[in-house]
Amino acid sequence: xxxxxxxxxxxxxxxxxxxxxxxxxxxxxxxxxxxxAFGFGLKGYITDxxxxxxxxxxxxxxxxxxxxxxxxxxSSWSMWFHRKVQRTIEEYRVTPVTVYDIVIGKIFSGFSQGxxxxxxxxxxILLLTPxxxxxxxxxxxxxxxxxSSMTFSCLGTICGTVIDKPENIGRVQSVxxxxxxxxxxxFFPLSSYPPSILPLIQLLPTTAVFEGARDALLTGAIPSQYxxxxxxxxxxxxxxxxxxxxxxxxx
Amino acid sequence: MTHAIxxxxxxxxxxxxxxxxxxxxxxxxxTVFGLLGPNGAxxxxxxxxxxxxxxPTLGDAFVEGHSVLTAGKEVRRMxxxxxxxxxxxxxxxxxxxxxxxxxxxxxxxxxxxxxxDELLDMTGLAARQYDFPDTFSGGMQRRLVVARALVHEPRVxxxxxxxxxxxxxxxxxxxxxxxxxxxxxxxxxxxxxxxxADALCDRIMIMDHGKTLADGTAGELKDAFSRAHxxxxxxxxDADRYQGVLAGLPFVKxxxxxxxxxxxTLADEESIKPxxxxxxxxxxxxxxxxxxxxEDVFISLTGEKVRE
Numbered sequence: 001x002x003x004x005x006x007x008x009x010x011x012x013x014x015x016x017x018x019x020x021x022x023x024x025x026x027x028x029x030x031x032x033x034x035x036x037a038f039g040f041g042l043k044g045y046i047t048d049x050x051x052x053x054x055x056x057x058x059x060x061x062x063x064x065x066x067x068x069x070x071x072x073x074x075s076s077w078s079m080w081f082h083r084k085v086q087r088t089i090e091e092y093r094v095t096p097v098t099v100y101d102i103v104i105g106k107i108f109s110g111f112s113q114g115x116x117x118x119x120x121x122x123x124x125i126l127l128l129t130p131x132x133x134x135x136x137x138x139x140x141x142x143x144x145x146x147x148s149s150m151t152f153s154c155l156g157t158i159c160g161t162v163i164d165k166p167e168n169i170g171r172v173q174s175v176x177x178x179x180x181x182x183x184x185x186x187f188f189p190l191s192s193y194p195p196s197i198l199p200l201i202q203l204l205p206t207t208a209v210f211e212g213a214r215d216a217l218l219t220g221a222i223p224s225q226y227x228x229x230x231x232x233x234x235x236x237x238x239x240x241x242x243x244x245x246x247x248x249x250x251x
Numbered sequence: 252m253t254h255a256i257x258x259x260x261x262x263x264x265x266x267x268x269x270x271x272x273x274x275x276x277x278x279x280x281x282t283v284f285g286l287l288g289p290n291g292a293x294x295x296x297x298x299x300x301x302x303x304x305x306x307p308t309l310g311d312a313f314v315e316g317h318s319v320l321t322a323g324k325e326v327r328r329m330x331x332x333x334x335x336x337x338x339x340x341x342x343x344x345x346x347x348x349x350x351x352x353x354x355x356x357x358x359x360x361x362x363x364x365x366x367x368d369e370l371l372d373m374t375g376l377a378a379r380q381y382d383f384p385d386t387f388s389g390g391m392q393r394r395l396v397v398a399r400a401l402v403h404e405p406r407v408x409x410x411x412x413x414x415x416x417x418x419x420x421x422x423x424x425x426x427x428x429x430x431x432x433x434x435x436x437x438x439x440x441x442x443x444x445x446x447x448a449d450a451l452c453d454r455i456m457i458m459d460h461g462k463t464l465a466d467g468t469a470g471e472l473k474d475a476f477s478r479a480h481x482x483x484x485x486x487x488x489d490a491d492r493y494q495g496v497l498a499g500l501p502f503v504k505x506x507x508x509x510x511x512x513x514x515x516t517l518a519d520e521e522s523i524k525p526x527x528x529x530x531x532x533x534x535x536x537x538x539x540x541x542x543x544x545x546e547d548v549f550i551s552l553t554g555e556k557v558r559e
Contacts, residue, residue: 003354003357004355007351007354007355008355010354011340011343011347011351014343014347015342015343018342086338086339086340086341087334087336087338088338088339088340090304090334090338091332091334091338091340091352091399092355093303093304094302094303094304094327094330094332095327095352095355095356096324096327096328096355096356096357097355098324250306
């Protein structure tokens with residue numbers, strides 16, 4: 001079962017291996033720049049947030065942001081490219097694999113890209129900066145990253161499945177994904193929001209991603225409301241992604 | 252069971268347009284079957300239904316006895332597909348493209364590696380197996396797509412306009428490969444090229460507007476639609492005068508002129524004698540019966556108007 005999904009995932013990992021250096025350079029540059037610019041640039045103005053040094057406050061979010069962005073990018077562009085440009089999805093569909101194999105293979109490719117790139121950014125920040133963590137907290141943090149990458153990989157798969165024009169994928173990223181990320185408190189505490197808005201912000205899956213990641217890394221536990229949010233978001237997005245792809249292929 | 256492919260009253264409609272209309276067909280196992288038709292005739296829709304990429308609105312189709320509606324996975328185990336456009340993975344080498352296809356068919360390396368070696372040799376791509384398809388010529392890419400479709404040794408091979416866009420040498424080379432497959436598997440081919448159908452197919456079906464127009468061997472189709480009463484006449488002189496004469500003869504159904512060469516379609520074969528009575532022997536350079544080509548048959552059935 002899911003042998004086809006494994007083969008498709010294997011293909012994507014082979015392609016990733018081939019271009020790993022250039023991929024990682026481009027992936028590391030952005031969060032590292034943000035970390036250096038905000039972490040060091042604002043350190044003189046914001047010494048700590050709720051008792052947490054500012055560079056430490058933003059680091060978990062930047063690592064998570066790298067992972068979810070990579071998961072979304074890989075899933076959306078890869079699905080679109082294989083469906084519309086290279087038409088390899090059609091090649092997969094005339095073999096005995098099912099549409100579930102294809103979509104699950106692609107979702108796991110996005111997830112894997114997110115996990116690999118997030119891990120590398122984590123290691124680079126660890127290597128180049130004074131950022132340190134309690135290693136006992138790592139499993140919960142990795143769980144948070146895994147669930148987040150899964151959610152964003154599914155969202156990317158949905159976009160790559162239903163969107164035909166590439167510029168519209170870019171628009172979804174800039175109008176939906178980036179605001180969701182930046183509203184979720186990577187760079188500032190959620191307490192900065194007016195109390196009337198705060199409950200809505202706390203319901204965002206991205207808030208669960210970044211707040212959950214920060215809490216996991218700093219305390220070793222993901223608050224239950226965020227954990228439930230992460231699990232439900234991942235499950236719901238996975239279901240919608242599989243359903244959407246199945247429907248699209250049946251057209 | 253001697254039929255590799257069976258279609259029962261297949262209809263496919265979308266948005267009020269009927270692409271295939273109650274289409275039935277049986278293709279004998281081990282033969283090369285050619286489906287001809289102008290753009291929009293319904294050929295690709297039929298291939299998509301037979302390869303389970305599309306579900307018919309009505310009817311059912313069977314490949315090696317498996318229904319495309321209820322046993323899609325079994326159908327896909329039996330088939331190899333060469334689509335109209337090369338859908339090779341440009342990020343994988345030629346060999347990796349074949350290996351991925353084999354894995355998707357559940358083959359193990361011990362089974363697919365020797366088979367891939369054999370196919371790369373057969374298609375003349377062995378020396379380029381570690382190169383990416385983007386660096387290949389159109390003919391080489393096409394050969395690689397054919398090789399990919401054969402990795403799992405399918406029982407039915409679908410070729411959707413396999414030589415479109417290829418130069419004459421590449422076309423001939425691909426024809427040789429297809430000829431080599433005859434008898435070992437059933438080949439279902441669509442094409443725009445009449446010479447291709449003539450050269451490769453054991454049986455040809457011409458379709459248009461989703462329906463069958465003619466069916467038979469190339470020879471049978473030419474005979475059935477033979478323009479036995481069409482003659483080519485070339486005049487030495489007075490071509491203009493003869494054009495007027497021919498236009499006035501009641502048994503002349505059509506005259507096409509190219510300089511001093513006329514193509515004259517008569518009402519029936521008996522009209523040749525009265526025609527000769529109106530022509531003066533020394534004015535005629537040559538007169539001959541026009542042998543029909545498959546293209547004549549195709550045009551006479553589907554019309555000369557260009558399709559969008």
